[in-house]
Amino acid sequence: MAIPVRVTYFRHGETAWSLSGQHTGKTEIPLTPRGEEQARALRPRVEATRFLRVLSSPRLRARETCRLSGASQPPEIEPDAAEWDYGDYEGRRTVDIRVERPGWTIFRDGCPNGESPADIKARADRVIARIRTMEGDVALFSHGHFGLVFAARWIGLEVAQAQHFKMDPACASVLRFNPAEPEAADIALWNAPGGPM
Secondary structure, three states, X not given: OOOOEEEEEEEOOOEHHHHHOEOOOOOOOOEOHHHHHHHHHOHHHHHOOOOOEEEEOOOHHHHHHHHHOOOXXXXXXXXXXXXXXXXXXXXXXXXXXXXXXXXXXXXXXXXXXXXXXXXXXXXXXXXXXXXXXXXXXXXXXXXXXXXXXXXXXXXXXXXXXXXXXOOOOOEEEEEEEEOOEEXXXXXXXXXXXXXXX
């Protein structure tokens, strides 16, 4: 009998751009000193679970969060778990974009010369499909907007519904799946800070 999959999703620690609210997709921004502390604070959560697989976005901030959290093995790089490609909106803040495009939301409108909601949905679905072939506990180190879409898709919601979730830097969320009951995917823990379990 297959062991049910349980994913602990870790968002990377603080960066200068996450602090300022600037959209950070492909730009390689390092963790701030506080972000490094946040990543280290994830250690009790990481050490409390025997992860059979550790996956990470290719971006430096996710890989560094993984390393500083004390993951027991080097991560497998999962290209599809990279952050949303913001295209022309890379490095810009939502409040400034809405001056030009009132009412803009990434989950409905996407980004010019970047990814659309359909693009990010397809990537999240590929990561979920890959994870659902695995067994046991899986760690995934990734990003904010991608994580919101990942969670929405995990429980069968559309990308637009991801706007109702919030994900802080260096938080942990637990999503579960039982292969015997595909309709039973759920979110067991959401947006928990680092520290003891």
